[in-house]
Amino acid sequence: xxxxxxxxxxxxxxxxxxxxxxxxxxxxxxxxxxxxxxxxxxxxxxxxxxxxxxxxxxxxxxxxxxxxxxxxxxxxxxxxxxxxxxxxxxxxxxxxxxxxxxxxxxxxxxxxxxxxxxxxxxxxxxxxxxxxxxxxxxxxxxxxxxxxxxxxxxxxxxxxxxxxxxxxxxxxxxxxxxxxxxxxxxxxxxxxxxxxxxxxxxxxxxxxxxxxxxxxxxxxxxxxxxxxxxxxxxxxxxxxxxxxxxxxxxxxxxxxxxxxxxxxxxxxxxxxxxxxxxxxxxxxxxxxxxxxxxxxxxxxxxxx
Amino acid sequence: xxxxxxxxxxxxxxxxxxxxxxxxxxxxxxxxxxxxxxxxxxxxxxxxxxxxxxxxxxxxxxxxxxxxxxxxxxxxxxxxxxxxxxxxxxxxxxxxxxxxxxxxxxxxxxxxxxxxxxxxxxxxxxxxxxxxxxxxxxxxxxxxxxxxxxxxxxxxxxxxxxxxxxxxxxxxxxxxxxxxxxxxxxxxxxxxxxxxxxxxxxxxxxxxxxxxxxxxxxxxxxxxxxxxxxxxxxxxxxxxxxxxxxxxxxxxxxxxxxxx
Numbered sequence: 264x265x266x267x268x269x270x271x272x273x274x275x276x277x278x279x280x281x282x283x284x285x286x287x288x289x290x291x292x293x294x295x296x297x298x299x300x301x302x303x304x305x306x307x308x309x310x311x312x313x314x315x316x317x318x319x320x321x322x323x324x325x326x327x328x329x330x331x332x333x334x335x336x337x338x339x340x341x342x343x344x345x346x347x348x349x350x351x352x353x354x355x356x357x358x359x360x361x362x363x364x365x366x367x368x369x370x371x372x373x374x375x376x377x378x379x380x381x382x383x384x385x386x387x388x389x390x391x392x393x394x395x396x397x398x399x400x401x402x403x404x405x406x407x408x409x410x411x412x413x414x415x416x417x418x419x420x421x422x423x424x425x426x427x428x429x430x431x432x433x434x435x436x437x438x439x440x441x442x443x444x445x446x447x448x449x450x451x452x453x454x455x456x457x458x459x460x461x462x463x464x465x466x467x468x469x470x471x472x473x474x475x476x477x478x479x480x481x482x483x484x485x486x487x488x489x490x491x492x493x494x495x496x497x498x499x500x501x502x503x504x505x506x507x508x509x510x511x512x513x514x515x516x517x518x519x520x521x522x523x524x525x526x527x528x529x530x531x532x533x534x535x536x537x538x539x540x541x542x543x544x545x546x547x548x549x550x551x552x553x554x555x556x557x558x559x560x561x562x563x564x565x566x567x
Numbered sequence: 568x569x570x571x572x573x574x575x576x577x578x579x580x581x582x583x584x585x586x587x588x589x590x591x592x593x594x595x596x597x598x599x600x601x602x603x604x605x606x607x608x609x610x611x612x613x614x615x616x617x618x619x620x621x622x623x624x625x626x627x628x629x630x631x632x633x634x635x636x637x638x639x640x641x642x643x644x645x646x647x648x649x650x651x652x653x654x655x656x657x658x659x660x661x662x663x664x665x666x667x668x669x670x671x672x673x674x675x676x677x678x679x680x681x682x683x684x685x686x687x688x689x690x691x692x693x694x695x696x697x698x699x700x701x702x703x704x705x706x707x708x709x710x711x712x713x714x715x716x717x718x719x720x721x722x723x724x725x726x727x728x729x730x731x732x733x734x735x736x737x738x739x740x741x742x743x744x745x746x747x748x749x750x751x752x753x754x755x756x757x758x759x760x761x762x763x764x765x766x767x768x769x770x771x772x773x774x775x776x777x778x779x780x781x782x783x784x785x786x787x788x789x790x791x792x793x794x795x796x797x798x799x800x801x802x803x804x805x806x807x808x809x810x811x812x813x814x815x816x817x818x819x820x821x822x823x824x825x826x827x
Binding site for chain 1: 717
């Protein structure tokens with residue numbers, strides 16, 4: 264047991280390491296950041312939601328930085344696109360932190376966070392299950408959608424176009440800025456990195472080639488989560504350094520183990536299991552929102 | 568500036584609490600606490616507060632009430648209501664002052680020791696200690712007051728004991744020969760780290776005879792204190808430090824990954 268100085272509660276060190284290790288393991292296995300599992304897991308363990316969201320961001324920063332180190336060596340980061348996404352993301356996370364504080368004061372933070380998680384977990388879980396089901400049925404789905412991508416999208420017709428040599432694109436700057444903004448705001452409110460929304464959006468909306476997508480999204484996630492840690496420290500003082508250290512330790516070790524094991528396993532099986540897990544988690548959020556509560560009163564406003 | 572305002576607000580909140588020490592009664596009740604300063608280090612898992620004293624009445628008449636109070640702070644209680652099938656927090660009621668920790672111990676049930684009027688006057692009950700901030704419209708504040716006490720009791724922050732400690736309880740007040748009494752309260756780890764007060768009251772025939780106030784300080788020490796000070800005094804630097812730590816952890820991980 265160790266007492267967390269900011270969360271003001273004792274936690275079991277082994278339990279935290281185990282949970283962060285498991286989350287890291289899953290994220291290494293599937294190739295997602297894992298913030299969307301880590302933050303609810305921390306809240307479930309009794310860590311106050313503001314602390315969980317703000318501290319979880321620092322762990323995502325650690326894993327995404329270690330990912331970038333690997334990706335830079337492979338020259339798979341589109342820096343120009345990354346800068347543009349981050350510029351949008353900075354605006355997004357500033358408004359996200361502001362909104363987070365407002366909602367906390369209004370006592371509606373848990374409702375909004377629950378709703379967002381419900382939507383996110385359900386849709387990502389369903390997508391993963393569908394993908395693995397199609398694969399199991401023997402249909403090839405992965406390559407098709409990318410091959411079928413139209414040459415022109417909204418990104419090509421809007422004004423302020425810019426060349427992105429690494430991605431081989433010549434598109435408007437508005438969609439990347441907007442996308443970065445949305446991801447930044449979601450990340451600040453939900454304590455996620457947002458990679459698992461950003462990656463599909465970069466492929467389908469911006470038509471970026473898949474080989475630069477992961478590195479570029481990691482870059483944006485790193486910038487945004489670092490900024491969120493600093494902003495939350497200044498605005499709400501909810502970043503717990505001890506908890507962050509434990510999460511980083513468990514997370515990076517788990518991620519390495521997951522990545523190594525993932526290389527020898529069928530991706531579709533893993534995705535199917537994870538998809539089912541996410542759907543189950545979203546069912547829990549759904550239940551809490553719709554079933555009449557036994558205790559009708561709640562204490563609000565932790566920072567009031 | 569913000570911190571200055573917070574400090575001012577804190578002083579304003581504390582002022583009425585300090586003024587509530589009953590002035591019209593004697594303070595000749597000999598009492599003390601075993602732990603007048605509790606330290607919070609990285610292995611802190613809550614603590615106990617032990618208040619002991621002697622009933623000054625030679626024949627041992629009267630009843631003893633011990634109250635351990637944390638500082639007052641604002642609290643909001645909301646009631647869930649149904650909006651489009653969803654259960655949403657609504658109808659907030661604000662309490663300008665509610666004790667962050669409150670434990671009341673007595674040698675027999677409080678209601679048979681003191682009148683309802685004295686319980687409210689000397690704030691011997693957690694419900695009596697919560698002050699409403701504003702009028703609440705059509706919602707019934709007494710429901711909210713009861714809910715506040717119920718929720719905080721579930722968190723272990725409000726405790727009520729009558730009689731001695733039994734094995735299934737975490738506290739209690741025991742009377743010994745010669746008017747000696749001892750009250751033990753379990754301070755859970757989630758109780759705020761602040762200045763506490765232990766108040767000891769002597770009641771006879773429903774009237775307050777004597778009272779005594781003893782301060783208890785709970786403070787962080789060692790690394791806990793350094794981290795907390797850094798986070799509150801230099802928040803920007805603290806945030807950057809956390810990011811640096813994250814980058815270092817990521818760098819080490821990537822380095823190890825390449826090597827093996």
